[in-house]
Amino acid sequence: MAPAPVRATPQTARPAPPPPAPQASAPTPLEWQYRPVAPGSWTYRAEGNGSVATFGSGAQTVTLRCDRASRRVSLGRAVSPQMPGGTAAVTLRTSYGAVVWPATFTSGASPRMVATRAASDTALDQLAYSRGKFALESAGQPVLILPAWAEIGRVIEDCRG
Numbered sequence: 001m002a003p004a005p006v007r008a009t010p011q012t013a014r015p016a017p018p019p020p021a022p023q024a025s026a027p028t029p030l031e032w033q034y035r036p037v038a039p040g041s042w043t044y045r046a047e048g049n050g051s052v053a054t055f056g057s058g059a060q061t062v063t064l065r066c067d068r069a070s071r072r073v074s075l076g077r078a079v080s081p082q083m084p085g086g087t088a089a090v091t092l093r094t095s096y097g098a099v100v101w102p103a104t105f106t107s108g109a110s111p112r113m114v115a116t117r118a119a120s121d122t123a124l125d126q127l128a129y130s131r132g133k134f135a136l137e138s139a140g141q142p143v144l145i146l147p148a149w150a151e152i153g154r155v156i157e158d159c160r161g
Contacts, residue, residue, distance in 0.1 A: 032093050032135035035145045042151040051158040053151035061110075062136065062144065064152055066119070066159035073124055073159050074116040075101070079141060081111050090115045091137040092123065094130035094148075099123040103138065113138055119159035128153035 040056035050066035061078040090103045101115035127134055136144040
């Protein structure tokens with residue numbers, strides 16, 4: 001006797017498993033070069049022993065000051081009165097890279113964090129020639145994105161002679 005023919009039994013199609021649910025993630029903060037600049041503008045003025053460029057007003061004030069006698073440039077930033085005294089660091093981010101400068105706090109009616117450099121420091125050139133803007137970072141303070149305008153270069157050149 002011949003074997004019975006084998007019949008194919010219909011297969012029930014199984015649905016594909018659902019794709020995994022997307023993971024919720026915290027938004028990635030924009031890197032400094034993609035953030036907008038702080039509102040305000042730079043102003044320049046000559047002083048008896050050098051010059052100064054100032055940006056903003058109130059809590060956002062940043063100054064770049066030349067002391068021609070010592071050939072030193074200081075970068076100052078207004079800070080809250082609650083900031084601790086002593087020393088700190090200021091990070092400057094430009095299109096050339098980042099530099100960290102030591103800073104000190106000044107007290108009084110307008111407390112400030114100040115970093116002072118020799119006028120010959122090449123990082124000052126990076127600040128003046130950064131592509132349109134640079135970032136100023138310091139612990140306990142918001143990051144400031146500032147425009148790289150001609151006033152910065154004028155102060156640096158005043159100190160170099």
